[in-house]
Amino acid sequence: MQRFIVLGWCTFVLFARVSFADPAGELAKSSVFSQVNLHDLASGKIMAARGPLLDFPRDLSVQACYVVPAPIAKAVELHKQWSPTQNAELKVYLHGDISATPALSDFAKLGSAPNNGAVHNLQTATQKVMQNARLQMSAEEAKQYAKNSSFAAFWSNLLYQRALTFQSGGLAKQPAYNSAGKSIGPAEEASRLLREQPKVRAQFQPIIEQTPLGGGTGSVTPGQYWELFDVDGQGALSLGATYWKQSSDSWQSIDLQYYASSGYLVMITFYQLWPVTIDNKPATLVWRVDSISSNELGELRGMERMGSSAAMMKTIQKQVTLFLKDVSR
Numbered sequence: 025m026q027r028f029i030v031l032g033w034c035t036f037v038l039f040a041r042v043s044f045a046d047p048a049g050e051l052a053k054s055s056v057f058s059q060v061n062l063h064d065l066a067s068g069k070i071m072a073a074r075g076p077l078l079d080f081p082r083d084l085s086v087q088a089c090y091v092v093p094a095p096i097a098k099a100v101e102l103h104k105q106w107s108p109t110q111n112a113e114l115k116v117y118l119h120g121d122i123s124a125t126p127a128l129s130d131f132a133k134l135g136s137a138p139n140n141g142a143v144h145n146l147q148t149a150t151q152k153v154m155q156n157a158r159l160q161m162s163a164e165e166a167k168q169y170a171k172n173s174s175f176a177a178f179w180s181n182l183l184y185q186r187a188l189t190f191q192s193g194g195l196a197k198q199p200a201y202n203s204a205g206k207s208i209g210p211a212e213e214a215s216r217l218l219r220e221q222p223k224v225r226a227q228f229q230p231i232i233e234q235t236p237l238g239g240g241t242g243s244v245t246p247g248q249y250w251e252l253f254d255v256d257g258q259g260a261l262s263l264g265a266t267y268w269k270q271s272s273d274s275w276q277s278i279d280l281q282y283y284a285s286s287g288y289l290v291m292i293t294f295y296q297l298w299p300v301t302i303d304n305k306p307a308t309l310v311w312r313v314d315s316i317s318s319n320e321l322g323e324l325r326g327m328e329r330m331g332s333s334a335a336m337m338k339t340i341q342k343q344v345t346l347f348l349k350d351v352s353r
Contacts (some may be wrong), residue, residue, distance in 0.1 A: 028170040047274075047298035047309050054227040055311055056176070062309070065091035066302045070344045072337040075313065078220040082289070082322030085221060086336050090344050092351065094307040096299040099308035100268070100275050102351045103295065104247075108342050111346045113253035119141065122248035122263075125186040130250070131180035137252060137259075141282035145215055146285075147175050159285055162199035179261055179285075183250050186283050194236035195282060196228045199288060203319055204322030210282050213290040213317040225311050228294050229271040231276040237292070244269060246280075274298045314340060 051057055056073050065071070075085030092099040108116040115137050122130045137143050149159055161182065169178050173185045180229035189197045214237060218225045225232065235242040246265035252258055264281040277295040281288070292330060294313040299306065314336070 029054075047300060049297070050227065050296070051089075051311060052164060055089070055313075057089055057311075060089060062091060062300060062302050062307075065089065065309070066093060066095055066307060068345070069346060070341045072346075074333045074337065075224075076221060078112060078217070080216055080220065080317075080322075083217055083220060083315070083317050084321055084333060084336065085217075085224075085313065086340055087314075087331065088312040088337075088340050088344060089091070090310050090348065091300070091302070092310060093305070095306040096273075096275065096297055096308045099297055099310070103277065103297075104266075104268070104349075106347055106350060108253075108343065108346075110350055113182065114343060114346065115142070116251055116297075117254070118250075118252040120250050122250060122312070123162045124245075125239075126184055126191055126248065128180060128184045130187070132184050134180050134252070135176040137176070141256055142254045142259040143252070145257060146261075149258065150175055150178060160201045160203065160289065161285070162284075163202045165199060166202070182285075183261060183263055186346050187248060189248070190236070190263070190282060192241070192263065194239070194241040196236075196239075198282060208289060210273070210290050210320055212279070214282070214292060217292055217315045221313075221315065224294065224315075225300075227296065228276055228278070230271065231267060231278055234269065235267045235280065236265075237278065237280065238280075238346075239324075242267070258286065260287050261285045286314050287320075290314050291316045312340070312344075 051060070057071060060071065071089040073154055075087050078085055092102065094102065101255055107119050108114040109119045120130060120133050150169070153159055153166050165182050168181065172286050186198060190198070195214055198210045200207040200209040218232070218237065231244070232238050234244045234248070244267045246267050248263070248265045251262050251264070255263070261284070262281050263283040264279060264315070267278045267280070269276050273296040279293040281291040292315045296311040298309045300309045301307065316336075317349070
């Protein structure tokens, strides 16, 4: 599950017939939610709030909390299996899994990208890749368009090379974006997002240290994927990797989107899943943290930036609502 983000560390309010001791303590320590009503969440309510203020202008964080009406083992599988392509309103046009050892054929679907305005706009921008600063890639990658002049060939090769580099070298080996004459490395963006949120980082340290966020390639085997989606009317392509780790009675997950052609530089989504009992029925409490670094965010000030936070919260609530609807069928 992915994408599209008041402080108070108070004790959670507990409600009748709710088994919630350990999750309450962890949430109160690490999240922005000071109170939660599990009965409201069990009825389909999704709580969302802006995360702590981050120091860097292009960074933003949003947190969400919801309940999946299923035991935790089932809830984990539902999260792993769900794809945003199931819902047209999320505007994720293509999703493809990437092999454990990436292959160029993993991106074959790009040859049959949908015939819509967003994809046409991406195709037009690609034709002007050397002059289009809005498409995010290295200067060397941009030069490859002359050798792979078709849309599908160019992007398939770029995504393949980046996925191969990530598989063998992690974030540190990813080519830096050439953005407005500046070099921006995905590893540095991700590292800063973690430093700016010490409570989140501490909560998810057990899984962070076993993924590329902790350095190297990590020890947990990821599920790599790529997507074609809409960003303000223009198609965008991304690469991501998902990681899952089980503790004694809970699960943690990271969805690390380490490349995007536009929209954002890096996006990290954390999930914490706890087993709870609501009205004598097993369920799963989910805490989600979305952290994003985006050049566009860095250009916003005042009310525009507040509006961006509200829009991101609305997008996440919509996504989770659709997820809960799909998994309840």
